[in-house]
Amino acid sequence: MGEIASLRAAGIVVLATVTSLEDALAADALGVDALVVQGPKSGGHRGTHSAATEPDTRPLDELLAAVRATIALPLIAAGGLTSAADVRRVLDLGALAAQCGTAFLRSPEAGTSATHRAALVDGRFTETLATRPFTGRVARGLRNSLRHNSMQSRRSAIPQCTNSPGRCGAAATRDGDAEWTRLWAGAGWRAGTDLSGADVARLLTT
Template sequence: MAVRLDELVVPVIGAPMAGGPSTPELVAAVNRAGGLGFLAAGMKTAAGMSEQIAAVRKATDRPYGVNLFVPGPPGDRAAVAAYRERLRPEAERWGVTLPEEIGPDRDDWEAKLAALLADPVPVVSYTFGLPTAEEAAALRAVGTTQVGTVTTPEEARAAEAVGMDALCVQGPEAGGHRGTHRVADEPGELPLLELLPAVREVTALPLVAAGGLGDGAAVAAALRAGAAAVQLGTALLRSDESGASPAHRAAL
């Protein structure tokens, strides 16, 4: 089942875009074009993730990936409380009762890992952090290739240390967000074409370039800079298979 991201027929990965854009149909379309399609499991339940995996398996017999959001530690309670107080006048104006406490949101992490261990998929990638070495080893044991999203050479070292098979190197040109490993981290400003060789200096793992790549020239430049493949997200949002809303499509 293991997939080598440096051996794709077409070195293009469909970025996992949470919130609806990354549909099973889009995964299958990227696969038909020779690339590697990805589902976005972030902000979904484990059951919702499994339902989409089943749909992908019906639509394509080629390898595909599933992206997970890594839960972070609890936020700063004082900062959350201060934000709630800032919102309170507006909430009272509209008759909304604000919660006094907000529990930790682990995005169904444990249930998703259990589902992916019981019914493995070819590739799993991680955003906003990394699994533990034990979690990564368990997925490796069932044959899943794992990709860590990194924004700095330091994050690249950490990803290799826990057992990632490849790295998604996300530059500041990214259209959606930067996948730093901690919420409080200040994202690096090194442009993608400079970040790729900087990451290459600290690891020999295959690199996937991500962030602001929208045409053939940009893809070619990223491959020349050391990427084994590229990851495209915004460029796919207006495709027929995208789940982007009409308003989002019109804005693009």
């Protein structure tokens, strides 16, 4: 509470990502300025406040409505927003703004690896999965051999990668082997384009 007060006194706006009404209530109690309400279709890691927490699986629209009905803070909607229609919908539901990530993955400014970019348009990859094995936190990415195999075990995928030198992580990315690297992406990855970030932003707001 004291740290947030100090940040606010310095003119810094404090946001908290929340994935459930419980997260939202806890963040509100700490005195943050606004909430990023993150739905289950988001790419990469869900922003749970605890690694052990199961994120709310309600669609973003329902989660946003539940938080808005309970908490008076400004809300930013995130997770699965890849079109102007998506952005308009969450604004109509009361969000102050929309936060998009996956829509920009193929933009030149994104810094996405060539292997990752190629996978995003590769017909071999037909779905995303939200799993825990990579870091212990729920995270969504394209379903490939690494993600599929890691789901078959309760062990973290990290030691599995360590025991398979040259086939996982940085080595696989360097070699262009999309089957054995982490391909973070939200459920709406197919809507992405290779336009510049500025052009993608214009598409999302017109």
